[in-house]
Amino acid sequence: DVKVTQSSRYLVKRTGEKVFLECVQDMDHENMFWYRQDPGLGLRLIYFSYDVKMKEKGDIPEGYSVSREKKERFSLILESASTNQTSMYLCASSPPGRDEKLFFGSGTQLSVL
Amino acid sequence: AQRVTQPEKLLSVFKGAPVELKCNYSYSGSPELFWYVQYSRQRLQLLLRHISRESIKGFTADLNKGETSFHLKKPFAQEEDSAMYYCALRHNTDKLIFGTGTRLQVFP
Numbered sequence: 346d347v348k349v350t351q352s353s354r355y356l357v358k359r360t361g362e363k364v365f366l367e368c369v370q371d372m373d374h375e376n377m378f379w380y381r382q383d384p385g386l387g388l389r390l391i392y393f394s395y396d397v398k399m400k401e402k403g404d405i406p407e408g409y410s411v412s413r414e415k416k417e418r419f420s421l422i423l424e425s426a427s428t429n430q431t432s433m434y435l436c437a438s439s440p441p442g443r444d445e446k447l448f449f450g451s452g453t454q455l456s457v458l
Numbered sequence: 459a460q461r462v463t464q465p466e467k468l469l470s471v472f473k474g475a476p477v478e479l480k481c482n483y484s485y486s487g488s489p490e491l492f493w494y495v496q497y498s499r500q501r502l503q504l505l506l507r508h509i510s511r512e513s514i515k516g517f518t519a520d521l522n523k524g525e526t527s528f529h530l531k532k533p534f535a536q537e538e539d540s541a542m543y544y545c546a547l548r549h550n551t552d553k554l555i556f557g558t559g560t561r562l563q564v565f566p
Contacts, residue, residue: 350464376552385467387544387558388502395552435502443490443548446504 348372351436351450364423366453368436373447375441376432377419379403379411382433382452394419395441426430460485462547464557471535472565479530479560481519490548491528492554493519497541505530505534505543515539535564 352367370377376395380388380403390403392411400411404406412420419438423430433454437447461484461548471477483489493505495535506514508521519530528545 373472378554380556385558387464388556390553390555393553401553405554437502439552440498441552443550443552444507445552446492447494447554449502451501456482 347438349436349438349448349450351453354451356453356455358426358455360427362426364426364455366421366434366455368419368450369417370438370448371417372438373416374438376439377413378437378447379419379421380435380437381405382435386444388435391421428457431455431457460547460549460555462545462555462557462558463486464545468561468563470563470565473537476532477532477535477562479543479562481528481530481557483526483547484529485547485549487549488555490500491521492546492548493517493530494544494546495541502544527560536564540564
């Protein structure tokens, strides 16, 4: 069974802090994604990666960066956290191919105070 | 620009009633469309994809290219169908775009 693991379930940070959200998958998937999930706005894509060291901006990349040094790990970085980045963050992975499904992690609820 | 629209934030029905969750999309190419579901306290997971033409948990969805729609239907709703449902579109770059979601509440 595919496992996508997000390191923290809940995280509380202060405005201006640098925040790292980690995601690891164990199925050798090429594609990895970071979304944020907000009520009424659905899931919005922040960044995705289709290979090691490759990344593509999603729809809302401002204020975020990512790192993919190893195939199994995709990190989301908030360089200077702000209150409007309080959200549920979801990581996902998939094999390549448009008809392939995404496997999601359980999410990290980030609160920025 | 690619877009997925789910016009209803909340849909409430009684057990045994038919359900239709609406999804419209805008995409210039040939889309791959999906429905994902999130039950309470569970991970988001795939419900069905249009390419498979399958029925999962009694749900079906037909791609209507003329109306650019991919509505999710079930003839008789069950209480365990209560969840958040997201329509999603995948295009050439493997990027997956989601709609804003519809919460389905099925009352006993």
